[in-house]
Amino acid sequence: MNRILAETYPDAHCELDFANPLELLVATILSAQCTDKRVNMVTPALFAKYRTAEEFAAADRTELEEMIRSTGFFRAKANSILGMAQRICDHYGGEVPHTLKELVTLPGVGRKTANVVLGNAFGVPGITVDTHFGRLTRRFGWTKELDPVKVEHAIAKLIPKAEWTMLSHRLIWHGRRICQARRPACGVCPLAALCPAYGEGPTDEATAIKLVKSGPFS
DNA sequence: ATCCCGAGGG
DNA sequence: CCCTCTGGAT
Numbered sequence: 001m002n003r004i005l006a007e008t009y010p011d012a013h014c015e016l017d018f019a020n021p022l023e024l025l026v027a028t029i030l031s032a033q034c035t036d037k038r039v040n041m042v043t044p045a046l047f048a049k050y051r052t053a054e055e056f057a058a059a060d061r062t063e064l065e066e067m068i069r070s071t072g073f074f075r076a077k078a079n080s081i082l083g084m085a086q087r088i089c090d091h092y093g094g095e096v097p098h099t100l101k102e103l104v105t106l107p108g109v110g111r112k113t114a115n116v117v118l119g120n121a122f123g124v125p126g127i128t129v130d131t132h133f134g135r136l137t138r139r140f141g142w143t144k145e146l147d148p149v150k151v152e153h154a155i156a157k158l159i160p161k162a163e164w165t166m167l168s169h170r171l172i173w174h175g176r177r178i179c180q181a182r183r184p185a186c187g188v189c190p191l192a193a194l195c196p197a198y199g200e201g202p203t204d205e206a207t208a209i210k211l212v213k214s215g216p217f218s
Numbered sequence: 219a220t221c222c223c224g225a226g227g228g
Numbered sequence: 229c230c231c232t233c234t235g236g237a238t
Binding site for chain 1: 231232234237
């Protein structure tokens, strides 16, 4: 299945628009529970107004909230951006740090966000277990784990490190285009013949979680 | 386990 | 109406 994914999505890549590590970090924070398409609608104005960690840290909270409102969770995200920028100024000389350990100390930055920045801004192999990655690897029967960290470790044993970042992009692309949460398009899926969840696949994530827990996939 | 919190699809 | 979208902090 991994080989077919690679052949189907040879050019899969991060679909958030960014020009430097700081922009990617901000865009990834905004992408929580939000489509990247919508993130890309608010970031041009945002990145024109705030260009450095210093400028983000000095941003007016209300103005920042209004600019990112449509991405949802806007108060929490504004708070994360302000705190993250402040800490980058205080502890990292205004530059986005390059390690997972340092990145996850930033407010609003968890393991998933840190791996996105490492993989796409710094070229460090990383597995980014988001909603798509978890759903697809469970449907494929690659893992039964629900905890993102356990999913990450399980896949790390199955796939060579050099492929981690591209696999993440490919699963996300496939999840967006074909293997959608609510209505997977099994009829046009290039993995159909190999997929344990073909046809009788769950049609929504809540159902999927219940089925995985009761153990029909193995 | 629950909260944050908006937009779009079915 | 209900679910989902590249989660993280409490």
